[in-house]
Amino acid sequence: MTRKKVKLAYIPSDSARKATFKKRKKGLMKKVSELSTLCGIEACAIIFSPFDGEPEIWPSPVSVRHMLSQFKNMPKMEQSKKMVNQDSFLKQRIARANEQLKRQRKDNREKEITKVMFKGLTTVGKLLQQDLNMLDLNDLGWIVEQNLKEISKRMEVLNKGGSINSSSGATAAHSSSQGEKKSSGFEQKQQRWLLDLMNPKQNNTGGFRGEDVIMFPFGDGESATTHSNNLWSNPFYP
Amino acid sequence: MTRKKVKLAYIPSDSARKATFKKRKKGLMKKVSELSTLCGIEACAIIFSPFDGEPEIWPSPVSVRHMLSQFKNMPKMEQSKKMVNQDSFLKQRIARANEQLKRQRKDNREKEITKVMFKGLTTVGKLLQQDLNMLDLNDLGWIVEQNLKEISKRMEVLNKGGSINSSSGATAAHSSSQGEKKSSGFEQKQQRWLLDLMNPKQNNTGGFRGEDVIMFPFGDGESATTHSNNLWSNPFYP
């Protein structure tokens, strides 16, 4: 049987199109997944289809979040390093050292990925910004008005809450040491500010929590009645 | 020769990994492209690789922007519709009607896509928001301080600039009429607010332009010295 060579064009038939869509979407997602694991990189695919309301997203939304949260766990790595150094038996030491090396490599790779990804994230952010700026925001003066209302509240709360210490400890050392032979250009500087940014300070005495709002041109866009479901939702506490 | 069946795991060798990455990235992009054209849907893929600094993005960043800008051109479609109706020769009329129908169909599809995509965009926006919220923004009190400084300025300007008219004309009619046999659930309501949102008002007398800043957790993240290159850039005027 001669199965024709599918010309690359919009499939007119609704049913055929949907069928092809489902099949190919599946295949595509698999490909993304494979690329990600094989090459140890972060990737995502987003598919907006009329067939389902929500856009299809790979990987799970949580995975990106998880990646960023890794920064918080980095200091712990330092500790385990010290532990290994104080071990006594030679064999165990070698074994552990190898373990360590392996982990180190993995960790290095993860850090590297995270760095790249984070840097990239800002690019994506810019992109989305630009797209959303297309909405001719000049016409939406009421947004600013809304902003101002919320902001006055925020001002009050802040002024009451006292001064907020913004310099983070940033004691987390950068452990690039041995391991990976070629780490493709870690920049100490950037890495440092990322650490500073990521290193959490437990000082939560600042007055701004929960109710404070700075409007954001993101949201579900369906209703403008509720606050949490507003076109302009809170970027600081979603 | 027995070429092995590639086990799905991280490729340790730097060179092999990079080679595979390049090949597969290419293939993946092709797949996305094919899916998009075959099924008439919008999709994008973003790949963060340590091999190149910028993330790879499909399709071109402009395409997303272009899509949104289509909304602005919609009213023109109405005009061409009328023009066709006033034609006199039967043959020409039929020919033109068919042309029109074709365009209408295309346009309907594009509108539909845009609707879905726009709705999805907000979901993506939320996603990115959440991810960026991981930065423990509580620790960055200075951001809020910066915000407040800029905001006081904004308040002044706004109060001086008079009230800003926020109700847009929204006269653009919704033309779903004939054509596409199955338009997979256009929602009048949502379509309407999109139109309202998109329909530009030429009233640019409002006082806020250029210098006003509401800080945003997006940016290039490299330097914090210049304003335009700040970690927190201006969402309203990028």
Added chain:
DNA sequence: ATCACTATCTTTAGCCG
């Protein structure tokens, strides 16, 4: 490193139940 080649593996169009 980068290209081209191609044997082999993978995806998928078209059918059928």
Added chain:
DNA sequence: GCGGCTAAAGATAGTGA
């Protein structure tokens, strides 16, 4: 419409220049 099947089309791992 959905899931399984099968052969054609397509992608790519390994290789050598």
